[in-house]
Amino acid sequence: MAEKLKYRLIRKYKDFMLTDSSNLLQHVFFKYQTYNWWKLYSKVANKNEGGMTYICPYNGTGDVFISTGLLAAKIGPDRVKESTVCVIGKGAAKVVKLFGFQDVRSIQQGEMNNLMRLCDMVNPGYLDIAIIHQGPFGITGRMMDNMRNYNGFNFMDMYSAGVFNDPYLRMIQPKFNDAKESVAKFFEENGLQRGKTVLLAPYVNTLDQLPQWFWIELVHDLKMMGFSVCTNCGNEKEKPVVGTLEVCPFYGDMKDFCEYGGYFISSRSGLCDIVSSFNMCKIIVYQPYEFWGEGRNIDYFSLNVMGLCDDAIEIEYEGVEFLKLKDIILKHVREWENRHKVEE
Amino acid sequence: MALFPDEDGKVNYYGLLYLDEHLVRNLTKEALIVTSCPGVVKVANLFTPKIRDIVLITESEMDALIAYLKLTENESKFVIVSLSKPATRNAKNLVGVKDLTVEQIVAVGIYFIIPYRQIIRRFDYSSSDPSAMEIMKEAP
Numbered sequence: 001m002a003e004k005l006k007y008r009l010i011r012k013y014k015d016f017m018l019t020d021s022s023n024l025l026q027h028v029f030f031k032y033q034t035y036n037w038w039k040l041y042s043k044v045a046n047k048n049e050g051g052m053t054y055i056c057p058y059n060g061t062g063d064v065f066i067s068t069g070l071l072a073a074k075i076g077p078d079r080v081k082e083s084t085v086c087v088i089g090k091g092a093a094k095v096v097k098l099f100g101f102q103d104v105r106s107i108q109q110g111e112m113n114n115l116m117r118l119c120d121m122v123n124p125g126y127l128d129i130a131i132i133h134q135g136p137f138g139i140t141g142r143m144m145d146n147m148r149n150y151n152g153f154n155f156m157d158m159y160s161a162g163v164f165n166d167p168y169l170r171m172i173q174p175k176f177n178d179a180k181e182s183v184a185k186f187f188e189e190n191g192l193q194r195g196k197t198v199l200l201a202p203y204v205n206t207l208d209q210l211p212q213w214f215w216i217e218l219v220h221d222l223k224m225m226g227f228s229v230c231t232n233c234g235n236e237k238e239k240p241v242v243g244t245l246e247v248c249p250f251y252g253d254m255k256d257f258c259e260y261g262g263y264f265i266s267s268r269s270g271l272c273d274i275v276s277s278f279n280m281c282k283i284i285v286y287q288p289y290e291f292w293g294e295g296r297n298i299d300y301f302s303l304n305v306m307g308l309c310d311d312a313i314e315i316e317y318e319g320v321e322f323l324k325l326k327d328i329i330l331k332h333v334r335e336w337e338n339r340h341k342v343e344e
Numbered sequence: 345m346a347l348f349p350d351e352d353g354k355v356n357y358y359g360l361l362y363l364d365e366h367l368v369r370n371l372t373k374e375a376l377i378v379t380s381c382p383g384v385v386k387v388a389n390l391f392t393p394k395i396r397d398i399v400l401i402t403e404s405e406m407d408a409l410i411a412y413l414k415l416t417e418n419e420s421k422f423v424i425v426s427l428s429k430p431a432t433r434n435a436k437n438l439v440g441v442k443d444l445t446v447e448q449i450v451a452v453g454i455y456f457i458i459p460y461r462q463i464i465r466r467f468d469y470s471s472s473d474p475s476a477m478e479i480m481k482e483a484p
Binding site: 116117119120121122123124125131135143144146147150151152153157161162163165167293294 | 410411414430431432433434435437438441442443444448449452453454456458459460
């Protein structure tokens with residue numbers, strides 16, 4: 001109720017500001033607004049001579065991973081060290097650091113929206129700012145997102161062609177830590193098996209989640225097949241699936257952690273972009289009923305189509321056939337296990 | 345309110361061509377067009393009768409208007425028919441990538457006309473004004 005009232009008051013206030021263009025209140029508001037935005041700009045500006053600030057105004061792990069990966073490829077290693085990257089939240093900042101960026105600043109969503117408005121008002125080029133996202137939410141300038149899937153236009157094209165103006169640009173590989181020893185120790189201490197541990201990633205930010213009971217059923221069957229199972233929980237809200245171990249490996253240690261376990265099953269999320277280059281069984285589930293322009297979200301986000309890898313097993317379910325989905329996943333796990341044994 | 349800040353005839357032609365469809369889909373009865381291109385003022389009425397008024401302003405006034413609308417955070421009340429304005433928009437990069445055309449980018453990207461169906465209209469129009477002809481030369 002209080003929220004509704006607050007919203008109505010703000011709307012009324014804004015309408016008043018628009019209809020009357022010469023009142024004192026409006027002048028005070030403009031001064032206050034521009035002063036705040038300028039203070040915000042000082043917070044994120046790169047103070048080095050000729051230095052740039054790159055802004056990713058959307059808090060999605062995949063968006064931050066791909067945009068900064070392509071950025072690092074575009075500007076080269078020398079400028080990577082000198083540049084400032086500004087993102088929303090601390091999780092996104094950790095992703096940026098995988099590509100060697102040292103000056104990474106994280107701000108809140110509201111601050112980012114205001115920063116984007118400032119960039120729209122004053123050309124970002126004048127501020128030594130470059131925006132490395134195709135169109136942040138809540139801003140009218142946003143339109144490129146609407147082109148999703150037209151003529152096969154996918155997530156990678158959106159960044160390489162749309163943002164960086166080079167359809168053939170490909171991202172550099174992120175630098176992961178050498179964490180084999182600590183990972184081996186962690187596996188031993190927690191009773192996880194090398195080469196037979198499944199890392200589940202059921203939590204997603206942008207797309208819809210699969211029902212919790214589906215993951216519980218899947219865990220039950222995986223355990224029957226002799227697998228150890230753990231759940232990647234990125235924050236306090238994300239709880240482990242019943243019967244699994246809660247884990248939260250650093251992004252830098254993710255490669256060794258996943259490859260040591262050998263299996264990764266996930267709803268399509270930004271984490272899938274990060275693990276795409278790992279040598280392991282990657283099973284990605286795509287939600288079929290979300291509106292994603294002319295095509296489906298598997299067409300837009302497919303790791304194989306985007307060129308991030310060519311060995312991801314990508315599945316789209318039908319209706320509410322989650323038991324069928326579970327059987328398909330288990331079939332792929334068995335096939336991978338058999339193939340792996342033969343190769344050994 | 346529809347802003348036409350571009351001088352590009354192609355963008356303005358498709359912007360006017362799909363404006364009617366945009367109004368129908370958004371249950372809007374009429375539009376106020378604000379432009380810095382004199383050609384738009386001359387030909388806009390050929391495309392749709394649902395125009396309340398057309399206002400011609402200078403380019404710098406247009407920039408100031410966009411800045412003003414951003415400052416007051418009243419962004420949802422207007423649509424900007426341009427591939428490069430406001431300054432954070434860089435849709436020109438998309439033209440030609442995977443055969444995307446200006447027409448598709450205006451209809452789908454700017455007006456959000458999904459599902460998209462191409463509109464083909466013939467116009468019997470001639471004028472000595474080069475800015476008007478710059479727009480109408482796109483017509484089949």
